[in-house]
Amino acid sequence: MSESLQPSTAELYARHVIATYARFPLSLVRGEGAWVWDEEDRVYLDFTSGIAVNTLGHSHPALQNALATQAATLIHVSNLFLNRPQAELAARIGAMVGTPGKIFFCNSGAEANEGLYKLARKHGSGRGRHEIISLDGSFHGRTLGGIAATGQLKVKLGFGPPLDGFLNVPARLECVAQAVGARTAAVMVEPIQGEGGVRPLSADFLRALRALCDEHGILLFYDEVQCGFGRTGHWCGWHATGAPDALPDAVSWAKGIGGGFPLGAFWVREPFDDLLGPGTHGTTYGGSPLACAAAKAVFDTIEKEDLLANARERGAQLAAAAGKMPRVREVRGAGLLLGVEVQDLPPLEGEEGTVALRLTKRLIKAGLLVVPAGEQTIRLLPPLNVTASECEEAAEILHGVLADRRV
Ligand SMILES: Cc1ncc(COP(=O)(O)O)c(C=O)c1O
Known part of the structure; x- marks a missing residue:
């Protein structure tokens, strides 16, 4: 139980929701554009878009x-x-x-x-x-x-x-x-x-x-x-x-x-x-x-908003940045459906799971949400209206984690 004596969101899930997903322990409450906030009001850059769903990001007025x-x-x-x-x-x-x-x-x-x-x-x-x-x-x-x-x-x-x-x-x-x-x-x-x-x-x-x-x-x-x-x-x-x-x-x-x-x-x-x-x-x-x-x-x-062009440009920006990062073997995909394949990621103490999962968890800690795909690849799936500076920030977080600076 949490301090308020109300069960926490994670506790309610554990008791009442079938565990078909090994969910990340992050309860999201609101979003705006490429950003989401959790219950503790921590903010994350959301490069999952709900697994390639939130085309316009969160809360788009249209x-x-x-x-x-x-x-x-x-x-x-x-x-x-x-x-x-x-x-x-x-x-x-x-x-x-x-x-x-x-x-x-x-x-x-x-x-x-x-x-x-x-x-x-x-x-x-x-x-x-x-x-x-x-x-x-x-x-x-x-x-x-x-x-x-x-x-x-x-x-x-x-x-x-x-x-x-x-x-x-x-x-x-x-x-x-x-x-x-x-x-x-x-x-x-x-x-x-x-x-x-x-x-x-x-x-x-x-x-x-x-x-x-x-x-x-x-x-x-x-x-x-x-x-x-x-x-x-x-x-x-x-x-x-x-x-x-x-x-x-x-x-x-x-x-x-x-x-x-x-x-x-x-x-x-x-x-x-x-x-x-x-x-x-x-x-x-x-x-x-x-x-x-x-x-x-x-x-x-x-x-x-000419978002097809934006998706192509931001995708090229992200792919170019990721391609130069340590541990990156290959960057695949098109536009804002990008896979970054990592060669290895030595586990830290207590860390379990595939390279993709461990990298995803480290990125979440550092403030960037991504989706694992396969054993060694993470997917970058920001909304189609993501900005150049948001992509720069995401690349900086990814680079930091891959270089073991932000863990
Ligand atoms: C290519 C492809 N086809 C089908 C599906 C299934 O879609 P849904 O989860 O909406 O049933 C997915 C979901 O990830 C997918 O990526």
Whole structure:
């Protein structure tokens, strides 16, 4: 118990919240831009953005106003009816992709991907094609379908038997080509793998996957839940890899699209966009007026404040700074989806966990929040409106910790 005799936030969690996350012992109470404050009023530079979600940072007035105005007008009506914000947002996302197609709105990344698995099966049904090929190191969500598609053993352990119809293969063209067979319905990839350690696929690889899928009459899906919607300094993550021409048949989004308000979506291009007809798919909350008003405000603000350019510039600034730091082996990614891979970080007394986890904990102590990814990599995911001086400050903290000055 804390001094006030009220249980602390950590105590309430320990007693009442299922411990699916090994949470950092930091209870956050408010935020502004790239900054957050904890219960003790300590301030941190937030380079997590709630894991690539808070596109506009914390408490952006445009998002506040959109939510307040829409909440006072109409929050939810279900998909039995039309609502204007959903229709307008769908049109804008369609224009963003730039190819004729249609959109389905849902609530999360895993749910958006579930829609893609169903689309693949619908497309392949009658031809015996139901299998989805995805890549080792990928992450596609925590549903049963999501963990089957995810190419990481740790998310699958304890949840067998694995769902039928999913195949994980090494991220090489010959491995994907070898895996494609009579039962294949689709290939699904993250153009830049996020959770797996920020690993961009090459433009040539994406183009070759497009050609392979065309050759076999199967669908190509991009999971842009993490790398989409401006995070890379481009609206579409596959543009950031240098292959804007490698157009997929469907794309999933979530995270940054609502700027912090839960929203997921998938887009399907013509002629596959009517495969999921009435009664084949649904979700109660998806595309509510409130969620779509939030996403429209995020869209507007990215355009008005030229945040794609800012993401590219600040990303280049951070990558250049991190690339010169001690212990750094490699900096990967695009825009403000950056992975900094560290060679080693000798443990201090009592420290446990991977290099990425130990580094993250030291950075938190020093006032910088980052996200571990894989064993040796931390992700820098500041909001798209982060400033040059905030990036300088973050780089200084990171450099200090890597040089063992600020521990
Ligand atoms: C690429 C990718 N796909 C899917 C997901 C799952 O999204 P959600 O947690 O919203 O279900 C994530 C989450 O980290 C992700 O990074």
